[in-house]
Amino acid sequence: MTGITIALLVVVAIIVIVLIWAVATYNGFVRLRNLVQEAWRQIDVELNRRHDLIPNLVETVKGYAAHERGVFDDVSRARAAASGAGQSPAQQAASENVLTQALGRLFAVAEAYPVLRASENFQQLQAELTNTEDRIAAGRRFYNANVRTLNTKVESFPSNLIAGAFGFVRAEYFETEDPAVRAAPQVSFGAGDAPAPGAPTV
Template sequence: MTAVTIAVIVIVAIIVITLIWAIATYNGFVRLRNLVQEAWRQIDVELHRRHDLIPNLLETVKGYAAHERGVFEEVTRARAAAVGGGPTSPATQAQQENVLSQALGHLFAVAENYPVLRASENFQQLQLELTNTEDRIAAGRRFYNANVRLLNTKVESFPSNLIASAFGFSRAEYFETEDPAVRAVPNVTFGTPTD
């Protein structure tokens, strides 16, 4: 073999390896983008379930606490904003869900003042359904954010960022909600001992 033939074989091998790498990287981006979209759709399903449970919960509480009108209006407004009119970004949806979570917290605080309501089977069932839905939303958020992290890492890492910029793949937004109960620092007090 001549030196020219070896050089041509090496150049062709480099081109083939680069082409295979580019195709594999592109397909990896497509796979990650689809995983992120699928994970978001799962969260969206659970958010719709949550939004559908809230009117039933409101009606149950209204039957016992009719004079708590401000709380009912707050939950209704927050739900309407969270349901929205169309597709929103994860950041916008998270902000709306935070407002809704706070309003629901106020509703449950009102319910604490009515022992008969808390003992109601309908209220307990709706509260359990809402709690289960919140758990599924949290699990979906973790799955979604993990996929977003993988996609964002690949979009920003060299040399895959070359393929990302060439084909228009971009970073995805995280879905981050703030639960005031989770972020609050617990207040521990020890009573003075009595002798």
């Protein structure tokens, strides 16, 4: 075997290794992108559930505090904005944070009405909203973990070469940037009562 033949074999081997790495990296990007999309769809399902609960909650509180029209209008506007289609994860997070603040004011109104807090309908809605918020929080953690993995791979060398060549880009996180919004409104119902969820931040 001549030196030229050996050199050709080495070059071919290097090319094969590079191609195998490129294919594996590309497939890894596809898998991560699909995981991010699937995680976002799960969050979207829970956000829709949250949005569906709010009108019933507003109507229940309105039955005891009809004069608090400004609070009800704020919640309705915030819900409409959060329910709008076509928002990116970052835009959706901003809309949900506004809705969270409006819900905090709604629960603050409910605090002044012991009969409302004791009603079975209100308690059921409160429990359903709390459970939904918990699922959104869990979904957000899963989604953001996948986004972090994808973004790291998009930015790291040499995988960024494949990302640039095939159009894989950073994904947006679903999180709250404003520290004031991160602090979810806390509503105390007294020592003997269960606290309202205060619509935990999503």
